[in-house]
Structure formats: structure tokens, C-alpha cells
Amino acid sequence: MLGKLLDQLQAVGRSGTAAIEAIGRGTLLLKNSLFWGGPGSAGFYDLLKQIYSVGVRSLIIIVVAGFFVGMVLGLQGYNILIDFGSEAALGTMVSLTLLRELGPVVTALLFAGRAGSALTAEIGLMKATEQLSAMEMMGVDPFKRVITPRLWAGIISMPILALLFSTVGIWGGAFVAVDMLGIDDGAYWGNMQASVEFYEDVVKGIIKSVAFGVVVTWIAVYQGYDSVPTSEGIGKATTQTVVISSLAVLGLDFVLTAVMLGGV
Amino acid sequence: MSVSQPYVSVRGMSFSRGDRLIYNNMDVDFPRGKVTAIMGPSGTGKTTLLRLIGGQLLPDSGTIMVDGHNVPTLPRKELFDLRRKKMGMLFQTGALFTDLNVFDNVAFPLRVHTDLPESMIRDLVLMKLEAVGLRGARNLSPAELSGGMARRVALARSIAMDPEIIMYDEPFTGLDPISMGMIVKLIRGLNEALGLTSLLVSHDVEESCAIADYLCLLSDGRVIGFGTPEELINEGNDEVRQFLRGEPDGPVPFHYPADDYRSDILAGVN
Numbered sequence A: 001m002l003g004k005l006l007d008q009l010q011a012v013g014r015s016g017t018a019a020i021e022a023i024g025r026g027t028l029l030l031k032n033s034l035f036w037g038g039p040g041s042a043g044f045y046d047l048l049k050q051i052y053s054v055g056v057r058s059l060i061i062i063v064v065a066g067f068f069v070g071m072v073l074g075l076q077g078y079n080i081l082i083d084f085g086s087e088a089a090l091g092t093m094v095s096l097t098l099l100r101e102l103g104p105v106v107t108a109l110l111f112a113g114r115a116g117s118a119l120t121a122e123i124g125l126m127k128a129t130e131q132l133s134a135m136e137m138m139g140v141d142p143f144k145r146v147i148t149p150r151l152w153a154g155i156i157s158m159p160i161l162a163l164l165f166s167t168v169g170i171w172g173g174a175f176v177a178v179d180m181l182g183i184d185d186g187a188y189w190g191n192m193q194a195s196v197e198f199y200e201d202v203v204k205g206i207i208k209s210v211a212f213g214v215v216v217t218w219i220a221v222y223q224g225y226d227s228v229p230t231s232e233g234i235g236k237a238t239t240q241t242v243v244i245s246s247l248a249v250l251g252l253d254f255v256l257t258a259v260m261l262g263g264v
Numbered sequence B: 001m002s003v004s005q006p007y008v009s010v011r012g013m014s015f016s017r018g019d020r021l022i023y024n025n026m027d028v029d030f031p032r033g034k035v036t037a038i039m040g041p042s043g044t045g046k047t048t049l050l051r052l053i054g055g056q057l058l059p060d061s062g063t064i065m066v067d068g069h070n071v072p073t074l075p076r077k078e079l080f081d082l083r084r085k086k087m088g089m090l091f092q093t094g095a096l097f098t099d100l101n102v103f104d105n106v107a108f109p110l111r112v113h114t115d116l117p118e119s120m121i122r123d124l125v126l127m128k129l130e131a132v133g134l135r136g137a138r139n140l141s142p143a144e145l146s147g148g149m150a151r152r153v154a155l156a157r158s159i160a161m162d163p164e165i166i167m168y169d170e171p172f173t174g175l176d177p178i179s180m181g182m183i184v185k186l187i188r189g190l191n192e193a194l195g196l197t198s199l200l201v202s203h204d205v206e207e208s209c210a211i212a213d214y215l216c217l218l219s220d221g222r223v224i225g226f227g228t229p230e231e232l233i234n235e236g237n238d239e240v241r242q243f244l245r246g247e248p249d250g251p252v253p254f255h256y257p258a259d260d261y262r263s264d265i266l267a268g269v270n
């Protein structure tokens, strides 16, 4: 009885130390790979290549999702606002919701599923097939060669994708509101222009998505680099990437929102 | 540094994986400019030894000198410099970069480490590929290669930077007799033409005896025999002769360490 309890206590302790160790290893990885320079460091071309595979290849999912989310916002917002007779504010509502919240957050979640998991699987497979070891033995630092360009590609792509998401979403909202529900064209765009502020709404949204870019890509490359190099291990690491980075994005979103609004 | 001094010199080296002691206070020297075949039962730690020499694993204690540098204590940057300038390694699986084709795989170290113009890189790559008989396969991707072809491309890549020491991890497995003969010739040729030090992990007794100047037999975390093939075959102790003749029974264990077989089986009954 007592033995069993002790075993359970030990298990809790072990998972605690394992988590702390993982954070330590992750921090070391970030420290070793955030900056350029070092043996066999990746070049500008490698960065472009990664921006292509991480960012450009996520375009379609971001655009399609943004359009649908915008349309839903338009529809839901219209039904709420019409009760108060303030459907003219729909443009404001759609654009603020997207720029401040849904753009950065949904983009980050989609990015984690689309690009983050692919990054983890790719790096995990490179590890399993000893490509990373082979690089080391050639005197090329895999941190600088493999991790650095992928990390930066994620950090650069995320805010651009989020802005694109919001832009397309606003169009989607306009499509529903103006073309389908018959809200006045000028009211939708005019009120939006009058109330959206560049710093308060756009810049703060961009800051959020840069933070999400760092977190999601960092988790993805770390999970790949730290994965157990077997098919099972890589599968698990890929799932972990999506789960952990989604939760991290949502949690971080609350913190950032609280700090930026200054309300808490 | 005198010519007679060993290129790799291991002293008092211990290394363990979990509870399992893989090397226990081991001493071994690999002579400069010679081909030394490292042999031993599967799982004794031959690959591990190559990784220790390459600095990818750190020993628990002891020194591993490579051309006068103690690898385990080298700072990261100097370790990478040492690898770039002096070491080449052929991995058991080939370890080709799957996102690059054959040509770019061989060109990779040259492009990363040198400022050579593309025309010269092309010439060098084609020379290395010609040496392994795969000049015609330069545009294939690694996924389109057979296992033996992949190994040959990997070999071409590991000699691209003209290292001073090459460590081959089982270069012969999965090769047809013709490619095998060619690789044997290539390894010897590199050795004689460039004075390379070669460490060769292999299970193939016949091939190793034919190609190697020295044999190094490992078992149970120690060196059980070191010498020229003739010396070992004629004068080696029981363990050495058992291994070289491929006899299943003898002092060298065939089994991974385990509990007594009888009690293990009976434990399932109760």
C-alpha cells in the first residue's frame, strides 16, 4: 500500500523533472540556434527555401480559412447587431475581432497543424536517418544549418500569414454583409476605417503573431530535434508539437491580451 | 609529429549506456597511415567507438587523442574545425541528405566549407562520383538509389573534403561482389595514394583480412586482439581464433547479457 503510494509519488516527481529537463534542453536549443554564424552556418538562400516550405506552402489553408472565418463573423455579427439596430458597426466588429484576436490566434493554430508538425517530422526523420550526425561529422553544426533557418522562417512567416488571414477575413465579412445581407457598402468600410487604429489594433496584432511564431516554431523544431529516432517516436513528437503549441498559443494569447489591454 | 606516432590513441577510456558498461578502461592505438579493421560481435560497441573518436559521444573517463587533440575536451568550435579538416565518416546507413540529389550531396561539404567556384566543385564532385562508379547517377535523388548505391554515394561524400582519417562503418554490407571489390580497391587506394588513416568496422573476416594492415578485435568492452591478420590468425588466443573462424561456441559470447536461460524460461511458468 505504502509502496504503491511511493511509486505514484515518484512517478509524479519523474514527470516533473522530465518536464523541467525538457524546458532546459529547449532553452539551450534556442540559445544555440537563434543567431547566425558558426561552423557551416546556413545562408540567405537556405532561409528563403525554408520560408517557401513553411510560409508559402501554408498560404492556401490560411486564405481559405480566413475567408470562411470572416464570413461566419459577418453572419453572426449581423444577427447580433441587428437586434440593437447597429448593423452599421458590423465592419468595425469584424475587423477588430480579426486583427486583435482571431487573425493571430487561428493562424497560429493552423500553422502549428500545417507547418509545425511538418517541421517536427522532417527534423525527426533527419535525426533518425543520421543526417544530423553526418552533418556534425562534416564539421557542420546542425543547429546553425538546420534549425536556425527553420526557426527564422517560422518567425518571419507567421505575422505575414496572420495579416493575410485578417485581410481575407475582412473581405469575407464584407462579402456576406454587403453582397448577401445588403448592409450599406460605405457603412461597412467607412466605420471600419474610422475605428481601427494602426498601433492599437494592427501593430498589437502583429506583435502577438510574432510571439506565436517564435513559440510554435521553437516547439516544433525542439520536438523534432529531441524526438526518439524511431517511427513511433517521430509520430509522438509530431502530435506533441500540435498539442503543446496549440495550448501555448492560447495561454500566451491571454497573457499578451491582458498586458496589452492593461486591464489585469 | 613523428610518423610512427599513432593517429588515434585511446587511453583508459570508459563509456556506459545506462547501466551497461560498453567500454571499461580501454586502451588502443590506431596507427597513422594504415588501414585498421575493427571487428567484434554485433552490439559490442564498434559504432560507438567511431562516434567516441568523432566526438559525438563523450566518454565517462579517459582520453581520446586524434592527431594530438584530446577530442572529449575540445571546445565545440575546435571540435568542428577538427572534423572539417581531418575527419570523414561513412555511416552504417549512408545518411544521405534526402532533400538533395546525388550530386548536391557530394557537393554539400565543398559548398559549405570552401569558396571554390561552381565549375571546380563540379569537377571535384564528378571525380569523386567516378571513383565510386556513380557519375551517371548524379541526378538521382537518394530515394531512387539502392542500399548499396546509397553507401557508395555516401563514401564519395565522405572523401570529398580529402580528410586525414576516414572511419567506415560497415562499408561492405549490402554490396554486390563487384561493388565490394571496387570499394575495397578504393579504400586501399585512398590509403596508399593519400596516406590516409582508415578505421574500418566490418563483419567480413575475409575481406577485412585482405584489406587491413591491422585487425583490432573487440569483445566485452576490451580489445581482445590487435595485430596484423597473419599474427592474429596464427598466434591469437582462443577468443581471437574463435571469432576469426566464426565458431559459435567459445569464449566470445554470442548473446546479449541476460539472466540464466533456464530460470528465465521457467519464470514464465510460475
Ligand SMILES: Nc1ncnc2c1ncn2[C@@H]1O[C@H](COP(=O)(O)OP(=O)(O)OP(=O)(O)O)[C@@H](O)[C@H]1O
Pocket (backbone or CB within 6 Å): B017, B022, B041, B042, B043, B044, B045, B046, B047, B048, B049
Ligand atoms: N542510442 C542508444 N541508446 C542506448 N543504448 C545504445 C544506443 N545505441 C547503441 N546502444 C547500445 O550500445 C551497444 C553498442 O552499440 P553499437 O551500435 O556500438 O554496436 P556495434 O558494435 O556497432 O554493433 P553492430 O555490429 O550490430 O553494428 C549496444 O549493445 C546497444 O544496445
Ligand SMILES: [Mg+2]
Pocket (backbone or CB within 6 Å): B046, B047, B048, B092, B169
Ligand atoms: Mg554498428
